[in-house]
Amino acid sequence: xxxxxCERAWLPEGITDDVLxxxxxxxxxxxxxxxxxxxxxxxxxxxxLVFPGFANGHxxxxxxxxxxxxxGDGGTxxxxxxxxxxxxxxxxxxxxxxxxxxxxxxxxxxxxxCVGEFHxxxxxxxxxxxxDPNAMGVALVQAAKDAGIRLTLLDTCYLAGGxxxxxxxxxxxxxxxxxxxxxxxxADLRPDATTRVGGAIHSVRAVPRAALSEVGAAWPGPLHxxxxxxxxxxxxxxxxxxxxxxELLDEAGVLxxxxxxxxxxxxxAGDIALLGGSGTGACFCPTTEGDLADGLGPARELLAAGxxxxxxxxxxxxxxxxxEARALEHGERFRTGQRGRLTPADLLVAMTSAGHAALGxxxxxxxxxxxxxxxxxxxxxxxxxxxxxxxxxxxxxxxxDVDTVVVGGRVVVRDGAHMLGDVGSxxxxxxxxxxx
Numbered sequence: 001x002x003x004x005x006c007e008r009a010w011l012p013e014g015i016t017d018d019v020l021x022x023x024x025x026x027x028x029x030x031x032x033x034x035x036x037x038x039x040x041x042x043x044x045x046x047x048x049l050v051f052p053g054f055a056n057g058h059x060x061x062x063x064x065x066x067x068x069x070x071x072g073d074g075g076t077x078x079x080x081x082x083x084x085x086x087x088x089x090x091x092x093x094x095x096x097x098x099x100x101x102x103x104x105x106x107x108x109x110x111x112x113x114c115v116g117e118f119h120x121x122x123x124x125x126x127x128x129x130x131x132d133p134n135a136m137g138v139a140l141v142q143a144a145k146d147a148g149i150r151l152t153l154l155d156t157c158y159l160a161g162g163x164x165x166x167x168x169x170x171x172x173x174x175x176x177x178x179x180x181x182x183x184x185x186x187a188d189l190r191p192d193a194t195t196r197v198g199g200a201i202h203s204v205r206a207v208p209r210a211a212l213s214e215v216g217a218a219w220p221g222p223l224h225x226x227x228x229x230x231x232x233x234x235x236x237x238x239x240x241x242x243x244x245x246x247e248l249l250d251e252a253g254v255l256x257x258x259x260x261x262x263x264x265x266x267x268x269a270g271d272i273a274l275l276g277g278s279g280t281g282a283c284f285c286p287t288t289e290g291d292l293a294d295g296l297g298p299a300r301e302l303l304a305a306g307x308x309x310x311x312x313x314x315x316x317x318x319x320x321x322x323x324e325a326r327a328l329e330h331g332e333r334f335r336t337g338q339r340g341r342l343t344p345a346d347l348l349v350a351m352t353s354a355g356h357a358a359l360g361x362x363x364x365x366x367x368x369x370x371x372x373x374x375x376x377x378x379x380x381x382x383x384x385x386x387x388x389x390x391x392x393x394x395x396x397x398x399x400x401d402v403d404t405v406v407v408g409g410r411v412v413v414r415d416g417a418h419m420l421g422d423v424g425s426x427x428x429x430x431x432x433x434x435x436x
Contacts, residue, residue, distance in 0.1 A: 001025065002409055003043045004375060005035055006050040008390055010348065012366050015049070015390050023373040027408030032369060044411070046377040046404055049390050051348070052365050053113025053374025053407065054321040055355025057283040058224070058262050058312025060118055061100040061140060062091055065431045067317055077230055077292045084315075085170035089125050090434045093135040096121070099434070100143035102426040105418045106319050108149050110399035111376035113407045115149060116312070116359040118200055118224060118262070120156035120174045122185075127172030133185050141195050148412035148419060150372075152359040154224050155189065156200035157182045157207055157215045163240045174202075179211040183218035194408070196360045198222035201254065203229075204237050204245045209252070216254030222360040223254065224283070227261035229294055234266055246271035255280045260310065260358045265289060265297040272298060276305020281358045284350075286327035288314035296331045300341045309346070310355040320399040321351050322378075329395075347394050373409040378402055 002023045009019040011032065020043070022031040063084065070083050091099070107115055117140050123129055132138065137153055144151035158174040159182075161167045167175045176182040189197045199219035201207045203226040207215055216223060228234055228245050237245045246267065249255055255274060260281040267275075275282065282302045289295065292315075303309050311324045318324070325347040332341040342350075353365030364372045378393055379385060379401045388396040405413035412419055420426065 001030075004046055004373075004406065005043045006046045006375070006377070007048060008380075009050040009367055010052065012368055019050070019367075021367060021373065021375065023409040025409075027373050027410065029367065029369055029371050029373050032367060046375060048377050048379045048381070048401075048403060049393050050367070051111065051376045051378060052352045052367050053372070053376055053405075054111045054351050055310065055359060055361075055365060056107055056112045056115040056313055056321065057260065057310035057355045057358050058118055058285055058314050059107075059115050060315060061103045061143070062087060062096065062121055063315035064103040064106070064427070065099060065434050066315060069435075077294060080292060087434065088121055088173065089170065091121065092124070093130065093139045095430070095434060096136055097139040097143050098426075099430040100140050101146045101420075102423060102430050103316065104144050104147035104149055105420050105423045106427065107313070108147055108405055108407070108412050109402065109416070109418055109423060110319050111321060111378070111402045111405055112319075113149055113374040113376070113405065114152070114356055114359055114361055114364060115144065116152045116154055116198075116222075116224065118154045118156055120158045120200075120202055122176065123173040125173055126169070127175065134189055137189060145194060146420070148407050148410065150194045150361065150407065152196045152198055152222065152361070153189065154198045154200040154222065155182075155186045156202050157211070158202045159211060160206050160208055162205050163208075163236045179207075179214040179218070182215070186219060196221060198224065198360055201225040201249075203227070203233065204248050205233055209241060209248060212249065212252035212254055216252060221258070222358060223259045224262055224358075225249065225254070225259065227264050228266045228271070229263040231266050244268060244271055246274050250274050250278070257281075261307075262312065263289060263294065263297065264302065265295045267298055272301050272305050276302060276307045279306055279308075281308045281310060281354070283310045283312050283358060284328055285312040285314035286324055286331055287318040290327070291315070291317040296335050298335075299328055300332055303342070303346065308354040308357065309350040310358045311350050322394050322397050322399060322401075325351050325394045344391055344394060351394070373406055375404070375406040376402060377404040
């Protein structure tokens with residue numbers, strides 16, 4: 001049994017001072033009480049404002065090696081993709097483990113306690129199978145364990161190089177060839193105490209219409225899909241099928257509460273109604289959508305229609321849930337000229353409970369009895385946060401203000417330092433080796 005004293009904690013009922021959180025040996029919260037005073041002895045003190053753990057709803061771990069390497073000559077999403085393919089060709093299970101371990105440790109430093117890995121880098125270059133066909137996924141599972149965070153491995157079906165086009169040479173290592181072969185490989189993945197397994201439809205570009213229903217039905221856990229990230233995707237889908245990507249997914253029966261549409265940027269009013277009416281979630285990745293010039297999606301409209309919002313760091317141009325939350329609201333301001341379309345409470349839900357639910361951890365994301373003891377202590381005395389109202393911390397703080405991170409009752413980050421040591425040097429070593 002471990003007890004944490006929180007100077008302030010964001011509980012389901014709101015921000016409360018002097019909170020004691022008692023944690024069982026299995027990492028589950030067994031009691032949340034008002035302390036009335038700071039305690040000493042065996043109690044671990046968490047200063048500042050303690051949030052529930054942050055959920056990163058959408059990650060491509062290997063994209064972390066692209067940060068700061070794709071901006072020199074402008075370009076588009078499609079030219080950026082060529083750099084991504086070049087990077088993917090360099091990775092094997094060992095180098096992927098090193099890169100993902102460091103990338104996930106960087107997430108832990110930012111307060112992320114659970115990540116959804118949209119995993120499509122499956123096979124060896126040229127599409128050849130490793131002795132263990134899930135070797136790359138196994139590397140991701142181990143990387144998350146080493147970094148001390150939970151993982152939802154969203155194994156991604158990728159069958160085509162575009163609507164009506166075969167996979168390219170660069171894409172062969174992403175593909176299992178058929179939906180049946182993909183489902184058979186995924187069935188060999190096993191969840192454990194810190195890992196859950198879900199499925200993903202890469203996009204309507206990469207999964208043909210005839211296979212959408214089969215992929216959606218192949219796995220009972222969470223299902224994610226890249227949706228309408230680019231206008232070109234919408235145009236190709238309309239030309240081929242006479243439907244928007246959202247309408248195509250609805251026709252295939254894959255929308256619903258277990259499904260999360262990632263990006264959901266270029267939507268019609270009808271698309272919003274279909275997503276919201278079915279309870280399909282929407283995961284926004286504002287810093288990536290800005291970095292790639294993808295555009296601003298209709299976050300407020302989706303939330304009002306019934307779509308829970310979550311947040312992801314996607315290509316990891318920025319790894320900072322507080323900045324992502326702020327950027328989500330700022331995007332609404334840019335789109336509409338109105339402030340406050342998403343309240344601090346809305347942003348908290350997107351960062352925590354809605355994000356965890358989208359990843360198949362509905363019990364997580366709140367500081368309450370029965371939840372995993374995921375605690376993120378954010379300083380309120382830094383040059384960024386000094387003087388701010390606690391309930392508006394996400395409009396002032398950054399990942400640099402994260403002091404302590406507890407995942408499942410275990411301290412992973414203390415005094416702003418990760419248990420693995422110097423994360424920057426580990427990232428540099430992993431990334432520079434790939435580009436050497």
